[in-house]
Amino acid sequence: MSGPPPALEHQLAIVTGGASGIGAEIVRALCAQGATVAIIDRDEAALHEVGASLRAAGHRCSEHVFDLARHDAIADLVATIHGQHGRLDILVNCAALVDGGRTLLDIDLDTWDRVHAVNLKAPLVLMQAAARLMIQAGKGGRIVNVTSSSAFRAQFVFPAYGSSKAGLTQLTRSAAADLGPHGINVNCVAPGVTVTPMLQKIVGLKGAQDMAETGPLANLLGRPSQPEDVAQVVVFLCLPASRQITGQTIHTSAGAIV
Numbered sequence: 228m229s230g231p232p233p234a235l236e237h238q239l240a241i242v243t244g245g246a247s248g249i250g251a252e253i254v255r256a257l258c259a260q261g262a263t264v265a266i267i268d269r270d271e272a273a274l275h276e277v278g279a280s281l282r283a284a285g286h287r288c289s290e291h292v293f294d295l296a297r298h299d300a301i302a303d304l305v306a307t308i309h310g311q312h313g314r315l316d317i318l319v320n321c322a323a324l325v326d327g328g329r330t331l332l333d334i335d336l337d338t339w340d341r342v343h344a345v346n347l348k349a350p351l352v353l354m355q356a357a358a359r360l361m362i363q364a365g366k367g368g369r370i371v372n373v374t375s376s377s378a379f380r381a382q383f384v385f386p387a388y389g390s391s392k393a394g395l396t397q398l399t400r401s402a403a404a405d406l407g408p409h410g411i412n413v414n415c416v417a418p419g420v421t422v423t424p425m426l427q428k429i430v431g432l433k434g435a436q437d438m439a440e441t442g443p444l445a446n447l448l449g450r451p452s453q454p455e456d457v458a459q460v461v462v463f464l465c466l467p468a469s470r471q472i473t474g475q476t477i478h479t480s481a482g483a484i485v
């Protein structure tokens with residue numbers, strides 16, 4: 228006996244940064260709900276590995292090797308994806324760069340611009356391109372921006388990163404206001420310390436556990452998040468059950484920000 232169809236069957240989602248960590252888990256979770264996912268990332272090898280493993284599991288996806296700092300080419304890329312799949316229902320902006328190790332006094336303007344180009348300007352251009360197609364189709368849509376608890380507190384050595392994520396939080400509110408009349412919900416998911424390959428490389432598993440328990444990044448549950456903890460909330464924000472949620476930030480940082 229077959230059950231009901233998956234909630235996102237026939238929907239097309241674009242996910243940036245989907246070749247690694249949280250983004251790769253978002254791609255898997257959307258596919259598990261029946262969506263077809265167009266994955267954008269600049270890491271060609273990792274991107275094709277994620278795509279191949281999804282297809283091997285019977286899911287539908289396409290891979291797009293692209294550097295999101297190329298703002299002028301983003302609208303064409305989104306149009307190509309739309310042309311390939313014939314629709315666009317969901318956009319998840321997850322790709323990001325960090326500027327770790329630099330204080331307010333020593334951050335240089337090139338680093339500032341590079342971080343904001345990928346973390347703030349690219350999501351703006353992607354939202355514009357995606358929303359235009361969603362409005363044309365007249366069926367509404369969902370946009371989810373992955374921000375960070377760094378947007379909500381003082382944090383050492385991440386001035387550009389924190390500022391870009393705070394900017395994306397406010398841009399999300401503006402987008403929710405402008406796109407609401409078109410039936411497009413726009414929200415943020417703000418992770419705290421999350422055990423991705425990148426974080427493990429920097430601090431190791433024990434380091435991630437220590438960060439969750441003590442110090443400025445500690446959270447109320449005393450444990451770091453896993454990528455799927457973030458991905459499941461992103462999926463929720465794409466499901467019919469969340470249709471009345473827009474312009475909001477859902478924190479997945481185990482109460483690091485309260």
Ligand SMILES: NC(=O)c1ccc[n+]([C@@H]2O[C@H](COP(=O)([O-])OP(=O)(O)OC[C@H]3O[C@@H](n4cnc5c(N)ncnc54)[C@H](O)[C@@H]3O)[C@@H](O)[C@H]2O)c1
Nearest residue numbers: 244247248249268269294295321322323375418420421423
């Ligand atoms: N891991 C954490 O503890 C944590 C905490 C808070 C927020 N976040 C946010 O979650 C998201 C994912 O983080 P992650 O830890 O999985 O990172 P990650 O480094 O594992 O993944 C980021 C992906 O983005 C891609 N990317 C970066 N710059 C790009 C560009 N210019 N063009 C195209 N692709 C590009 C990378 O190739 C990579 O695949 C980010 O937005 C990050 O700010 C992560």
